[in-house]
Amino acid sequence: MNKVITITRQYGSGGREIGRKLAEAYDIPFYDNEIIARAAKETGFAEAAFERAEDKATNSLLYSIAMGMNVFSNQDAGMSALSLDDRIFLAQSNVIRKVAEEGPCVIVGRCADYILKDRSDVINLFIGASVDSRIQRSIEIDMLPENRAAEIVLKKDKSRGNYYKYHSGERWDNVFNYDMALRSDRCGIDGTVECIRAYLDRM
């Protein structure tokens, strides 16, 4: 396996677990929330800084590093209006590019397919599932309250779509973005992992 695998997934589809199992099967690194930790570490900020309320400070060290600037050079005041969200996204994008550069890995979420679109060694996967199965899974695995699970699942769908659209300008549900897209509820998490491996191993 000499590919960088990105996974875009609907909430409750098991896409994260599928990614983790793929990474284990190929013995390659797996990045999900770890990306935030790594981004924080790389940029010299505590992880907590990424979770603070919006910070309007301009020309921050974080932003400079995220933009790949030399922090000792003059900074571009024209970009100072970037929100903390944008700066976090830029910092994460740099981390994603860096781990992809380091070698084969699995990266879940965070528009990784879009961020890495100019690389030729990337395989983009989409994992979905029926709404019913995702509600069920979110109750079982994420312990969502039964009476609110449906509402939360639909809200998460919307916010993931919005996040992708906001940062990439594209629709996350465009089938042409992906090398392979699968509904995980047709043959379960392990069955889905096997199908993806069947595809990757035939390349």
Added chain:
Amino acid sequence: MNKVITITRQYGSGGREIGRKLAEAYDIPFYDNEIIARAAKETGFAEAAFERAEDKATNSLLYSIAMGMNVFSNQDAGMSALSLDDRIFLAQSNVIRKVAEEGPCVIVGRCADYILKDRSDVINLFIGASVDSRIQRSIEIDMLPENRAAEIVLKKDKSRGNYYKYHSGERWDNVFNYDMALRSDRCGIDGTVECIRAYLDRM
């Protein structure tokens, strides 16, 4: 294999050949252009009638049958403005529903996924491929002239998208439409067939 498999495909992706090979592997019927022939036969019209220039005749026998009407009953004058295209689509839709009712099969194109969306035994596949590989294939297999292949491939993409949109009101490139979507140029026609079988056999 106890499923009805629909295949939506980009021109030049090999989706039709993949469908034929799947049908052979499972020893189930395969429907593509045959659908037109069958529709024509079922409705008692010569196949050529489907290819005639637009026919504005109202309340035709074909239309009546396509709508599932009793041809001996009073007909609905309100629907008389339907174009020949619409009436052909309706006739084909009835045939698609009929063959799905008869049992497992593979149906390529013609919005079959949309037409059969209320059945629970249907698996919807999407086959795509890179533009470059589709241009190459269209030159080799369909004998398109090299200097016009790119233009024709892009035009076909557009017209298939428009056809789907016109008849279903939906986008054909919506990943949520499909149980599985694959780029066929990643592991070739036979490799893609094997991947799909790996998925179907695990259900």
